[in-house]
Amino acid sequence: MKHVFTTSPVLVFSAFLILGGMQLAGQSAPDCLTCHNDPALQDSAGHKASVDGHTFASSVHGSLPCNACHADIKDFPHPDHIAPVDCKTCHADEATALAGSVHSNAKDHPCTSCHGDAHAIFPKTDARSAVYPLNVPRTCGTCHSNDGMAQKHGLPNVYPAYMDSIHGFALSKEGLLVAASCQSCHGSHHILSHKDPQSATYKTNIPKTCGGCHAKIDADYEQGTHGHAVMRGNLKAPVCTDCHTAHSILQPTEAEFRMQSTPICGSCHKDKLSTYHDTFHSQLGSLGGYVETARCWDCHGAHDVLAASDPRSPIAPANLVVTCGRCHAGANLRFVQYQPHANARDRKLNPALFYVRLFMNLLLASVLTFFVIHTVLWLIRARVDQVHNGSGQGGNHA
Ligand code: HEC
Ligand code: HEC
Ligand code: HEC
Ligand code: HEC
Ligand code: HEC
Ligand code: HEC
Ligand code: HEC
Ligand code: HEC
Ligand code: HEC
Ligand code: HEC
Ligand code: HEC
Numbered sequence: 001m002k003h004v005f006t007t008s009p010v011l012v013f014s015a016f017l018i019l020g021g022m023q024l025a026g027q028s029a030p031d032c033l034t035c036h037n038d039p040a041l042q043d044s045a046g047h048k049a050s051v052d053g054h055t056f057a058s059s060v061h062g063s064l065p066c067n068a069c070h071a072d073i074k075d076f077p078h079p080d081h082i083a084p085v086d087c088k089t090c091h092a093d094e095a096t097a098l099a100g101s102v103h104s105n106a107k108d109h110p111c112t113s114c115h116g117d118a119h120a121i122f123p124k125t126d127a128r129s130a131v132y133p134l135n136v137p138r139t140c141g142t143c144h145s146n147d148g149m150a151q152k153h154g155l156p157n158v159y160p161a162y163m164d165s166i167h168g169f170a171l172s173k174e175g176l177l178v179a180a181s182c183q184s185c186h187g188s189h190h191i192l193s194h195k196d197p198q199s200a201t202y203k204t205n206i207p208k209t210c211g212g213c214h215a216k217i218d219a220d221y222e223q224g225t226h227g228h229a230v231m232r233g234n235l236k237a238p239v240c241t242d243c244h245t246a247h248s249i250l251q252p253t254e255a256e257f258r259m260q261s262t263p264i265c266g267s268c269h270k271d272k273l274s275t276y277h278d279t280f281h282s283q284l285g286s287l288g289g290y291v292e293t294a295r296c297w298d299c300h301g302a303h304d305v306l307a308a309s310d311p312r313s314p315i316a317p318a319n320l321v322v323t324c325g326r327c328h329a330g331a332n333l334r335f336v337q338y339q340p341h342a343n344a345r346d347r348k349l350n351p352a353l354f355y356v357r358l359f360m361n362l363l364l365a366s367v368l369t370f371f372v373i374h375t376v377l378w379l380i381r382a383r384v385d386q387v388h389n390g391s392g393q394g395g396n397h398a
Contacts, residue, residue: 032066044080056119069118085118087111097189114139114188131188134171136181137162161247178213185209185246201246204230206239220303227303238268243302252302258295265296272296275341299323299340 033053035041041050056062067073069085088095091111098110112118116130116139124131130139137159143149145159162168162182170179185200192199200209207227211218221227221240229237243264244250250257262282266273276282281294297305299315306313314323320336328335 051119059119060121060123061119094189101189101191102193103191113143131183133177133181133183134175136183137168137171140182156247158247165245165247165249166251167249180213184213203235203239204233206241210240217303224301224304225306236268261297262295269296272341278342279340281340294327294340298327 030053033051033056036049036051037053039050039052041048043049061069069087070082071085071089072079072083094111098104103110103113114131115121120128122129122132124133126132127134129135141159144155145157147157149155150157163172167180170176171181187200192201194201194203196202197204199205207218207221207230211221222231226237226239230239243261244252250260252258252261262273262276266276276296301314304312306316308315308317310316311318313319321331321333324336325331
């Protein structure tokens, strides 16, 4: 409320009525509409010059005189060329925010590119409004589903991905008003590139942006190793969108997400992925189709991921019986000795396995060497015999 005198449309409008009301009385909407309500009315260049008086009257500006916006019209007949309307007169906050955003250089009218027909603007809570939550994706999509624009500005074509995501589905198919629409994550007027540290979509701001709705998950995430790392400024650790994406978010219980998520953790933890691949759990999961086996987060958690040395961690030695026991009924201390990341190549980490592997490899090598030597000797002997017998036969025939 601190900017109330510069920004309240109602106050500005009142000032309009008080200061200018008397002279403008003859130029109210009905007067202008005697000509402009005609759907066939065009200007000299052939552009539409009609205004649907009925829609205008029901719009949020319906009680304004026409020249509250077309401020340069003072008299009849009005001039042919009329100055563009400046919404800033009454909506200074939105105009200032827009001027500093990625959309500051819109070619058309900067405000109507999202709010639609200037004479049919409705409150954002009205289903007829272009910025009613259910309509926002389509409104932004008029440009952001456009391949030409995407190429020209090097931007991804996000609209189709979003519409197939859990949020797009919830919004468009279920009409769930609280699901994330474009402006929930990007804002509406002060939209910035994700490379700008001020942006709601800048990497370190994403947990708070998603956490605006997913508050419990954000709290868990911020307690975990990944959240801590990001808050310390380690941009290599993951935020929400590294694991879920921004516009193609899937329902995590879906098989498709479960199949994708191991490679996602593995894309950063390459060593752990390769050791996981050596285990029974991974081989079961890679048999094709969908198998309910242990994936990374079944043992580590998804959001409050913690180091093994942290007593709260599900992989802390004291918690393993519970963690493994979720799937292995009757798991005991002996069972959890099994190492999910056993690495037979690492002597320091797994000495027993290392020497077993070394022994097996040596055994294999000596067996192989024995057979190679044996085979070579056998071949030489066979050849010698052949030459010997062959020369004997040749002599007989000659
Ligand atoms: C006597 C009929 C008449 C009345 C009354 C009238 N207009 Fe117009 N208006 C026109 C015509 C005709 C045009 C097309 C002008 C042209 O030739 O370009 C036009 C054009 C316009 C344009 C568009 C100019 C452009 O560049 O395309 C605006 C805005 C406008 N009028 C606003 C108003 C407002 C506001 C009022 C009331 C204060 C009003 N008019 C009253 C006939 C009228
Ligand atoms: C909320 C502000 C606002 C009000 C109120 C308003 N207009 Fe407009 N009008 C605009 C804008 C914005 C444009 C788009 C062109 C521009 O940027 O000036 C426009 C364009 C027009 C045009 C040009 C044709 C077109 O549709 O682009 C006409 C004619 C017109 N207005 C007439 C009227 C009449 C008649 C009224 C009153 C019934 C009225 N306007 C009330 C904002 C307004
Ligand atoms: C990039 C698209 C976009 C542009 C451009 C845009 N708006 Fe908006 N506007 C929105 C969205 C989306 C909302 C709804 C915000 C919400 O739901 O919180 C909105 C809401 C509003 C509101 C209601 C604010 C509130 O919190 O109640 C006003 C007033 C407004 N816009 C005016 C303007 C003006 C004036 C301009 C031009 C200076 C403009 N807008 C340009 C997208 C846009
Ligand atoms: C003469 C002052 C004035 C001008 C100029 C003006 N508006 Fe408004 N506008 C108002 C008033 C008054 C309201 C209704 C009061 C309110 O609810 O904030 C309003 C409401 C709105 C709303 C709905 C806010 C909501 O509740 O969601 C939008 C969107 C909006 N205006 C956009 C525009 C755009 C776009 C322009 C330029 C084409 C414009 N306005 C020009 C006075 C104005
Ligand atoms: C759940 C949050 C969320 C929703 C909903 C969302 N976005 Fe995004 N969007 C992001 C994030 C975060 C980024 C940053 C890049 C990334 O992580 O992929 C982004 C990036 C973008 C980009 C690329 C620009 C850039 O900064 O690289 C565009 C364009 C975009 N979004 C438009 C939209 C549109 C249009 C919609 C609605 C159809 C939408 N977004 C819905 C979160 C969201
Ligand atoms: C009239 C067309 C148009 C509409 C409508 C529109 N945008 Fe954009 N948007 C653009 C253009 C063009 C750019 C590229 C601007 C530039 O790079 O100069 C852009 C850029 C962006 C970017 C940043 C891309 C970057 O540079 O990283 C985001 C995010 C974005 N838009 C989101 C939205 C959202 C959300 C909406 C709806 C509330 C929306 N846009 C509505 C045309 C539009
Ligand atoms: C405006 C609020 C809002 C914001 C912001 C938001 N979400 Fe959501 N999200 C929802 C709602 C509501 C659902 C439930 C949809 C359903 O179940 O149909 C949901 C569902 C999900 C789901 C599916 C899981 C489930 O329980 O249904 C995931 C995953 C998700 N969101 C991730 C994110 C991520 C990541 C971000 C940030 C990039 C984000 N959300 C931002 C409201 C939001
Ligand atoms: C390291 C990867 C990763 C990060 C970072 C991450 N998630 Fe998740 N998220 C997952 C996985 C994996 C699941 C599936 C968990 C399950 O099925 O038990 C999940 C599940 C979810 C769900 C579904 C509800 C639930 O608890 O199962 C939502 C909603 C969600 N995440 C939102 C978020 C938000 C918001 C953030 C950022 C604050 C975030 N996630 C960060 C991997 C991640
Ligand atoms: C974008 C890369 C990235 C992704 C994706 C990722 N991590 Fe991490 N992870 C890191 C980084 C970086 C650290 C180290 C954080 C720090 O500085 O303490 C870490 C730390 C950890 C730790 C603690 C290790 C330790 O020594 O403290 C565990 C356990 C872990 N991640 C498991 C997972 C699991 C499980 C997933 C998937 C659900 C996952 N990570 C996804 C980058 C990632
Ligand atoms: C069957 C349960 C289980 C699965 C599945 C699993 N882990 Fe582990 N993970 C553990 C246990 C137990 C430890 C601690 C002992 C160790 O380091 O071998 C651990 C250790 C780790 C560590 C080091 C933690 C630390 O504090 O040093 C990281 C990082 C890690 N795992 C990532 C992953 C990733 C990535 C995946 C999936 C590719 C995965 N884990 C799959 C149980 C599992
Ligand atoms: C999400 C469920 C799940 C979790 C959690 C899980 N496993 Fe498994 N595990 C399986 C499934 C399914 C199989 C294959 C079916 C079977 O043999 O029981 C399997 C197989 C095994 C096997 C080989 C077969 C056997 O039963 O002897 C071992 C050893 C094993 N898991 C150890 C562990 C250990 C240790 C943990 C905890 C660190 C753990 N698992 C956590 C699901 C899980």
